[in-house]
Amino acid sequence: MMTLTEADKKQLKQKGIGEKQINEQIEIFKKGIPFVNLLAAATIGHGIHKFSDEEKKKYVSLFEENKDNLNLLKFVPASGAATRMFKALFQFLNNYNPANETINAYVNREKADIIRTFFIGVEKFPFYEAVIRRFVEKHPDFLNLPDHFQKYYFIKILLDKDEFDYGSSPKGLLPFHKYKTHPATAFEEHMYEAALYDESNGVAKLHFTISKEHNTDFDDEMEKISNRVKEKTGVTFDTTFSFQKESTDTLAVTMKNEPFRLESGEILFRPGGHGALIENLNDQDADIIFIKNIDNVVVYKYKHEVAQFKKILAGKLLEVQNKAFEYAKLLDETTPDEKKIEEIKTFLKNELNVHVKPDVDKYKEVYQIEFLKEKLNAPIRICGMVKNEGEPGGGPFWIKDEDGNISLQIVETPQIDTNNKFQLDILKGATHFNPVDIVCSIKNYKGEKYNLLDYVDPQQAFITTKTKEGKELKALELPGLWNGGMAFWNTIFVEVPLTTFNPVKTVVDLLKPAHQVKDK
DSSP states (O other): OOOOOHHHHHHHHHHTOOHHHHHHHHHHHHHOOOOOOEEEEOEETBEEEOOOHHHHHHHHHHHHHHGGGSOEEEEEEOOOBSTGGGHHHHHHHHHOOTTTOOHHHHHHHHTOHHHHHHHHSGGGSTTHHHHHHHHHHHOTTGGGSOHHHHHHHHHHHHHOTTTTOGGGSBGGGSEEEEOSSOEEEHHHHHHHHHHHHSEETTEEEEEEEEOGGGHHHHHHHHHHHHHHHHHHHOOEEEEEEEEOOGGGOEEOBOTTSSBOBOTTSOBOEEOOOGGGGHHHHHTOOOSEEEEEOTTOOOOGGGHHHHHHHHHHHHHHHHHHHHHHHHHHHHHHHSOOOHHHHHHHHHHHHHHSOOOOOGGGGGSOHHHHHHHHHHHHSSOEEEEEEEEOSSOSSOEEEEEEOTTSOEEEEEEOGGGSOTTSHHHHHHHHTOOEEOOOEEEEEOBOTTSOBOOGGGGOOGGGOEEEEEEETTEEEEEEEOOOTTTGGGTTSEEEEEEOOGGGOOOOSSGGGGGSGGGOSSOO
């Protein structure tokens, strides 16, 4: 138990963090976090569905027939700044002096392929004209400067705090796509996309999780674009925002697992990562929720294909949800016979990927029914999976926990013991990648919301090493939103095409066809 000063207690109260929470986090640091125990990679036919054309049509029809009777919501984590997107450009500004060398010399010296690609396609970026206009305003003789000076100052204007300051801007408000009439932000593209599958009775509801400091910026953007999007789509938008809660901030500790104190004497807390957003998701009220990252958007001509697969996932969700609800209601209202109990077990195993241990068959009937109720009464998520083409990030695996429970999970590489040959071989054998393409249900058959915090696995948190005020510290990231944050959900994986996955991780990703209005 850590000893708290009066100032500490006041700090905790302001954040809404309890002393128990602090002591639990210190224990996590002391014990460390065990690696996930992989049993096998989820593959087609072994944890991942691959639908036929007939099945796809069936699921689209099922969704479209029911959507106007459902409360739909699109949930978009959008709080991140675009700093990492421009990492190579920041390095360029720090390491390049146009008075000393050419751009080519820098690219060769630093093996800076992103800089080379950036300038090859620079005129295709949606921000190109705006930066050039600003440049000419500031330096009327811009076109007379040597080429490498022009390029250096172009990036400087793009990133400088007093200029466009794109590195500090939220990714959702950056211009992503260049249309004839205007550059469109990722925020705007999410609205267009939502109109195609998140619309019920002419209204599309969206919820964005954003940073407090960008609240006004998002409000301004929404005011600017909402009429334009409504005119083009015929859909009315109900858009809401929330912030990551301060109560989800996590304690930072010294390398000796003692609370890290700033020079001011305050305890250092850090944002808990995207896993903190399970709280924001828990605050939503909808029958079906679509979850997608802010940077995974496409230009308008590709949106119908993306929307088609969202409908397929939603249709599959409705199919399994209807059956799960039917069985859950049956168990509440009657005492099923042995044949029906076996039928429900088969449904859990084959449709919801629930591992039913052999010893469950030995339970008394009343305990078997309790087990079935518990497994049926859980949130359901249908997760799209794309073929793995070497993208960094999580993937679908079968895992076994400390209690011997086997389940389907999305697992990140840092959760895996890559020094263990057996675990490494499973990782290398993975065929699919998680693009964060989730359609989920968070209510039971009575229409009551689950408390999503009850379905988090705290053992799937992350400990990382950082520095602050020149000193090393250990930081705690909460179980990722779609990793340990949804560990005890009923999970179904479905293969979706690579065309549905078009994230913008670095600025040059904007040059890919999915982000170009006209392919050249």
